Amino acid sequence: MLDQSMVQKVLGAALRTGGDFAEVFVEDKRTSSALYEDGRVDGLNSGRDRGAGLRVVIGETTGYAHTADLSEPGLLAAAEAASAVARQGGTEPRIVALTPINAPRPYDVEILPETIGKAQKIELLKRAEQAARGEGASIRQVTAGYGDSRRRTLIANSDGVWAEDDVVRTRFVVQAVAEADTGLQMGYKSKAHTVGFELFDTIDVEEMGREAAAVAITKLRARPAPSGVFPVVLKHGSGGILFHEACGHGLEADAVLKEASMYAGRLGQQVASPLVTLVDDGTVGGGEWGSFSVDDEGRPASRNVLIENGILTDYMWDFLRARKEGRQSSGNGRRETYQHLPMVRMTNTFLLDGPDDPDEIVAGTPNGVYVAQLGGGSVDTTTGDFVFGMTEAYLIENGEITEPLRDANLIGNGPDVMTKIDAVANDFAMTPGTCGKDGQSVPVGTGQPTLRITGVTIGGTAGE
Amino acid sequence: MSELLDIANRIIGWADAGEDVEAYVVHRRDTDIKVYEGAIEELASAESDGVGIRVVSDHREGFAYTGSLDEEILRETLQEARDNASFASREDWVALPQPDGVSPADVDLWRDSLASVPTERKVEMALELDRMVRARDPRIRNVESSQYGDQLGERAVASTTGISSYDRSTACYLVTIPIAGEGDDSHIAAGYSVGREVDDLDLEAAVAMGVEDATILIGATKPTSTRLPVVFDRRVASSIISIIASTLDGDAVLKGRSLFAKRLGEEIAGPGIQLTEDPRETRAINAARHDAEGLACRPVELIRDGVLQTFLHNSESARRTGVASTASAARADFKSKPGISMRAVSLAPGDMDEAAIIAAVGNGLFVKNIIGTNSGVNRISGDISVGAEGLMIRNGQLAEPVRECTIATTIQRLLKEILHVGNDTEWLVSSSAGVTLAVDGIALSGL
Numbered sequence: 069m070l071d072q073s074m075v076q077k078v079l080g081a082a083l084r085t086g087g088d089f090a091e092v093f094v095e096d097k098r099t100s101s102a103l104y105e106d107g108r109v110d111g112l113n114s115g116r117d118r119g120a121g122l123r124v125v126i127g128e129t130t131g132y133a134h135t136a137d138l139s140e141p142g143l144l145a146a147a148e149a150a151s152a153v154a155r156q157g158g159t160e161p162r163i164v165a166l167t168p169i170n171a172p173r174p175y176d177v178e179i180l181p182e183t184i185g186k187a188q189k190i191e192l193l194k195r196a197e198q199a200a201r202g203e204g205a206s207i208r209q210v211t212a213g214y215g216d217s218r219r220r221t222l223i224a225n226s227d228g229v230w231a232e233d234d235v236v237r238t239r240f241v242v243q244a245v246a247e248a249d250t251g252l253q254m255g256y257k258s259k260a261h262t263v264g265f266e267l268f269d270t271i272d273v274e275e276m277g278r279e280a281a282a283v284a285i286t287k288l289r290a291r292p293a294p295s296g297v298f299p300v301v302l303k304h305g306s307g308g309i310l311f312h313e314a315c316g317h318g319l320e321a322d323a324v325l326k327e328a329s330m331y332a333g334r335l336g337q338q339v340a341s342p343l344v345t346l347v348d349d350g351t352v353g354g355g356e357w358g359s360f361s362v363d364d365e366g367r368p369a370s371r372n373v374l375i376e377n378g379i380l381t382d383y384m385w386d387f388l389r390a391r392k393e394g395r396q397s398s399g400n401g402r403r404e405t406y407q408h409l410p411m412v413r414m415t416n417t418f419l420l421d422g423p424d425d426p427d428e429i430v431a432g433t434p435n436g437v438y439v440a441q442l443g444g445g446s447v448d449t450t451t452g453d454f455v456f457g458m459t460e461a462y463l464i465e466n467g468e469i470t471e472p473l474r475d476a477n478l479i480g481n482g483p484d485v486m487t488k489i490d491a492v493a494n495d496f497a498m499t500p501g502t503c504g505k506d507g508q509s510v511p512v513g514t515g516q517p518t519l520r521i522t523g524v525t526i527g528g529t530a531g532e
Numbered sequence: 533m534s535e536l537l538d539i540a541n542r543i544i545g546w547a548d549a550g551e552d553v554e555a556y557v558v559h560r561r562d563t564d565i566k567v568y569e570g571a572i573e574e575l576a577s578a579e580s581d582g583v584g585i586r587v588v589s590d591h592r593e594g595f596a597y598t599g600s601l602d603e604e605i606l607r608e609t610l611q612e613a614r615d616n617a618s619f620a621s622r623e624d625w626v627a628l629p630q631p632d633g634v635s636p637a638d639v640d641l642w643r644d645s646l647a648s649v650p651t652e653r654k655v656e657m658a659l660e661l662d663r664m665v666r667a668r669d670p671r672i673r674n675v676e677s678s679q680y681g682d683q684l685g686e687r688a689v690a691s692t693t694g695i696s697s698y699d700r701s702t703a704c705y706l707v708t709i710p711i712a713g714e715g716d717d718s719h720i721a722a723g724y725s726v727g728r729e730v731d732d733l734d735l736e737a738a739v740a741m742g743v744e745d746a747t748i749l750i751g752a753t754k755p756t757s758t759r760l761p762v763v764f765d766r767r768v769a770s771s772i773i774s775i776i777a778s779t780l781d782g783d784a785v786l787k788g789r790s791l792f793a794k795r796l797g798e799e800i801a802g803p804g805i806q807l808t809e810d811p812r813e814t815r816a817i818n819a820a821r822h823d824a825e826g827l828a829c830r831p832v833e834l835i836r837d838g839v840l841q842t843f844l845h846n847s848e849s850a851r852r853t854g855v856a857s858t859a860s861a862a863r864a865d866f867k868s869k870p871g872i873s874m875r876a877v878s879l880a881p882g883d884m885d886e887a888a889i890i891a892a893v894g895n896g897l898f899v900k901n902i903i904g905t906n907s908g909v910n911r912i913s914g915d916i917s918v919g920a921e922g923l924m925i926r927n928g929q930l931a932e933p934v935r936e937c938t939i940a941t942t943i944q945r946l947l948k949e950i951l952h953v954g955n956d957t958e959w960l961v962s963s964s965a966g967v968t969l970a971v972d973g974i975a976l977s978g979l
Contacts, residue, residue, distance in 0.1 A: 106787065108623065110593075112616035115867055116609065117599040119580075128568075132576035136600045152651070153575045186619045209788040245788055245912060252791065252912040293917075295940070295977040296757045326568070328676050328711055328720060409574060444907035446919075450711055450720035453936050455919035457907030477908040477917040479938045479977070525754075527908075527917040527938025527977040 069094050069222040070120075072166060072230070074140050078122070079164045079226050082147035087124040087131070087154040089391075090147070090164075091225040093364060094120045094138065095406040101215035102186065104193030112186065121406040122146040125388065126154040134407045166230035171368035174351045174359040177236045179265040181216035189214045192240065192273050199274035200244045203281035206288060208252070209245040212277065216265070223366035231366035237357070237511065238267045239500070242276045246284035253290065255283030256441075256459065260500035260511070263355035283441075283460050286472045293461065293476035293528025299436035300478065300524045301429055301464065305497030306441050307456075308514025311346060312417045312503065313447040314454040314482030319348075319374050319382075320400070320412040321389035323449045330452045330483050331380060339380045340486035343422050343519075346375040348384055350399055350415030357500035358416040358513035365401035365410050372398045375486075386412045404508040414503060418515030422492025426518035429491045436464040437473065437526055452482035458526075476528040485521055493518035534698045539601065540690035543585060546610055547692050551589035551617075552628045553610065554691035556824065558582045558866050561684040563651065566677045567658045573677065575655070582866030587613040588628050592620040595869045628693045629825045629847035629857065636821040636828040637812040641701035643729035646682055654680045657706060657735070664739045665708045665723070671747050676709040676720065682730075689826035697826035702728050703817060705961070706738045712746035719752075721745030721901075726817055726961050748900060749921055752933035755978040761896035761951060762939060762974040763889055763925065766958055766966030768899050769879075772946070773964040777807065777877040779911050779943060780834055780842075782849035782860075791914040791943060792840060799838045801947035806880035807835035809844065809860070815959035816876030824870045825861040832858045834877070846872050878965035882953040886968045889952045891928035893970055898923045898930055899939065914943040920976075937978035941971070949973045 075092055082090035096118045103111035119136040120143060131153030135146040181189075193212040200210040216238045223231045239260035246253050257280040259271045302310070315331075323329040331339065340346070350369030352359050360369050365387045373381050385393075386401030389412060402413035430438065443457030461473040498515035536557045543555035559581050566574040583606060584597045594616025598609045620626075662678035682704035689697045707724040723742020725734040764772055784790040792800060801807075811820050811829035820829050825847055833841050845853065846861035849872060862873030890898060899922040908918040917940040924931040941949075954968030 102619075108621035109619060110621065111869070112594050112620055113868060114596040114609075114612040114616060115598065116596075116605060116612075118605075119599060127571075129572045130574045132574065132578075134578045134580070136581060149577055152577075153572060186616070190619060211787075247788065251914070252788070254910070254912050295975050297979060326676050326711075327674050330718070407578065407580060409576065442907075444904075446903050446906065448720060448903065450718045451935070453903070453919065453921075455904030455908060455938070457904065457917075459907075475910045475913065475915050475917070476940060477904055477919060477938050479904075479919045479936060481936055525936070525938065525977050525979075527919075527940050527975075529915075529917075529940045529942075529975045 069096060069220060070138065075224045076164055076166065078143045078147050079224065081144050082122055082124050082151050083226060085151040085154040087126045087151055089125040089226055091123040091223065092120055093406055094222040095219065097217060097219040099217040101213065102189055102193060104190065104197050104212045106209065109190050117405065119406045120146065122150040123409065124150045124154060129153050130409065132409050164226045165228050166224055167228050169229055169231040169362060169366055169368065171361045173361045174353050174369065175262045175355045177264040180236065181238055181265045182218065184265045192268060196242045196273040196277035199277035200242060200281040203278055204285050206246045206248055206285055207244055207281050208247045211243045213241045215239045221364065223364065225366060229366040231362040233361045235262060235360055236264050237262050238264060240271065240273060240276065242280040244281040244284045246288050248288040250288055253284045253287035255280040258500065260357045261355035262357060262359050290472040290474045292530040293473040293526055294530045295526065295528045297523045297525050299433050300521045301433055301436060301438045302516065302519055303438065303440045304426065304493065304495045304518040305499045305515060306439055308418055308499055308516040309442055309445060309501055310456055311419055311516060312414060312512065312514045313445045314452065315346060315486055316414050316417045317447055317449050318452060318482060319384055321383045321385045322412045324383050325389055325392065329449050334380050337380055338378050339483060340375050340378040341489040342378040343489055343492045344375055344378050344486060345373065345420040347420060348372050348374055348414050348417045352416045352513065356416045356498060356513045357511050363399045363401045364403045365397065367397045367399045367401060369415060370399040384412050384414065386410055402510050404510055408508050411506065413505065413510050414512050416498065416513030418498065419517065421494045421496045421517045424491045424493045426493040426495050429493055429518055429520050430464060430469060431467040433464050433520060434467060438462045438464050438469045447482060454482055455479050476526055478524050479527055480524045485524065488522040489519055490522050491520040534688060536686050536688035537690060537696065537698050540688045543606060543610060544690050544692050546607065551587055552692045554586040554628050554689065554695065556584040556689050556866055558687045563654060563682050565655055565658050565680045567662050568677050570659065570662060572655060583609065584866040585610050585613045586628065586869055587617045588626060589617050591622045591624060591626045592617045593626050594620055597867045625851040627851065628691050629695060629827060631694045632827060632856065634828040634830055639812050639814050639819060639821055641728065641814065641819055643702045645729045646702040646704060647684055649730050661706050661708050661735055661738060664735060665710050665742055668739055668743045669747055671712045671714060671750060672710050672743060673713050673718065674711045676711060678708040681705050695826040697822040699821050704730060704733060706733050706735065708738055708742045710742045710746045712750060714750050717750055719746050719749045724961065745900065749933045749935055752921065752935035754936045755924065755934040755976060757977050757979065759973060759975050761893050761970060761972045763893055763896060763898045764969045765898065765900050766956060766968055767960060768902050769969035770960050770962050770964050770966040771902060771905060772969065773877055773879055774962055775905065775909050776943060776947065777834065777874045777964060780844055781872045782843040782845035782853060783872050784911065785843050786849055786852055789912050791912060795840050798840055800840045801835050801838040802950050803838050805835055805838045805950060807877065808833050809874050809877045811875035813876040817961055818875040818963045820875060823859040823861040824863045827857055827859040829859050844872050844874060846870050874963045876963060878957060879953050879967055881955045881957045881967055883955050884952055885956055886954055889954055889968050889970050890925055890930060892952060893925055894928050896925045897976060898925050916941055916943060937976055940975045940977065941973065945973060946971050
């Protein structure tokens, strides 16, 4: 993306005031998206964003500047701005030798979305919309969305790293709203992978439309969710976000090193049920949503076991936090765009399979709640308290899934819930998501097999 | 008048015969400083540009954006927007907005002084904030970070249909994130102060807010499930008011995605409840002279004496509905075509202060913090279920702290069951004003 000798010159300039580390992050991202809504094509959007971020580190202090001007004068100006935090000055210009990093690519892109005509993408949206509308007269409104992006990055730093990545992502979503005299209800289905347009060889957009509509229609007869503490069975692939939020964020080294995490200082301790093995893995193949070749600091993605059979084995690390502890980054340094500083972020975070049969877990639960889809959530990493929306949930009565429930929140405490998992099935599945932290959003995967938590607070309104 | 407007005018000058073009051009200068343990942790400074282009041709609309002002990329972006329009559905109501004759209010949101504050002074303020928080209370264990940030933003909108607007504003803030605790019990909170120039910032207020909020929940336990009246702290009430106002979005109404879609002219709130949007309110951080389509911002009465008066509209939802735009077009950034958003919504104040409201409620819950509003609010059904932390109210006094519980109701019920609105309106960091708010009939889920 940029000439190597120019990058060397920019790194040298960035170190001139005495910085002990400098980095250039170059990004060129193209996006395209389309919406089909109320039977019409709307919201066709295309974007191009290109620029570079310059980072200079001296001791514990980081200076950062970014520019959309990728010319040599533009980059040198950003290098000067970023290096203003280091004021020792007077050191001789350093020349950095750069060595290419060859990291395996956890995905192959067969069909670049940019080679596919817009008409073909719109056709997919129409098919999904019509399928959703066909599910019943109570469907009032359907929105289908298509999006793709191609993000090319180059990372070079004064440790000699020269790494490039080229990540293509494709997603498809359908949202349906149904109406009855009980009010309005919504159903939502999304598929998102780190692959090209071949995504549509493996997913059926019409089925997604029908599923979203069916959820909305089912929820029309939903009863208010109960209020209080209940056993909860999470359907496979429905609730990985709970472990991402309730546990994963507390295992990010930035929170740990500032003692803003309840998992600080607990390595080697039993922090979860022995049934729990939690992994963060940016190398997952098959186009998982959170996979990449190198992270946004030029470090190859890797597989990191965080909790093994309930024992806390490691945290997740980016360059700065790892440097502070004298260890290697775990490939978790990510940023939303070149305008952002990298920080510790998850990739694909999931619980491994256990021994149980999913149907038997439900059958073995006399009364409780079955969650088929969790919505967004958030967590206070200091206390571990979390909240999640249930967007598709059912009552379990006498070991059987019965009535649909209206949307309500689940609330609990992460460390507490991790110890209350008493059954884990063998039907692992992943779900794509977007993780927000300090104002930056990055694509992540979450996953889990069907499992049961012995008690979680459901924040419903039933019992009036 | 402005370099930005020149760029916007240049872009619309490239319009082909028979098409309309709108250019939205933004420029920002940002400084962000984070300190940790008495030293600078991060210092970031940046200037950035952005351009969003809308093309309407034969009643079809397309959009494209770029973060570059490079002439070749700008022309490529216009071409891409044009190409996108050719694939869009044709609708009679698709058109770019026209000037509507309303003049912008004379509000000044720009302070030259902010541009000339040396970085050293900004760093010193963040360090001072950090020192003050650490020294304030022995229960403060650590401070995750103390920050200073500022932004000088400019934006211009020009179109071949005659729109030409330019806005600029400055903002700066201090925020500290202390962690307080005793034994195994830790709590994190944020204290902040916001202004348009450095002299507006109140270090002491930020320290007091952060320390109070981090320490007040120490020893909190999980309460038992019940139904009770709730008093929302001003900052929490600001979030609640934003949630209510966000359901009055004219586009969501058209698309069958608002619970109030068919309720215009009906009583949706208790008697006496007034909800007003007025982006000319300079104390609101998102105040503006023009909306994101270049129309002059104006006051909009949303609820008068409990009766729903209007929805918020941009030019597209207004044309589809057959009404005038309320100049509520908004864009999160330059990367999307205008949506609809409030800028400065407030509930008309009542005559009691916080203590009087707590006394009047007698027994209930004082909510200091809510979490999970992104997942726990369904704007279609109106269901609300969010995580809450706060203090129980017993015999008219604040009592023991509670956490790890949820409060649930529906937006419809909440509006009907407002018990008291405080007299303590305060403009905070959001698009709605904070004011103490008491609501009856809330389901508390805990043990």
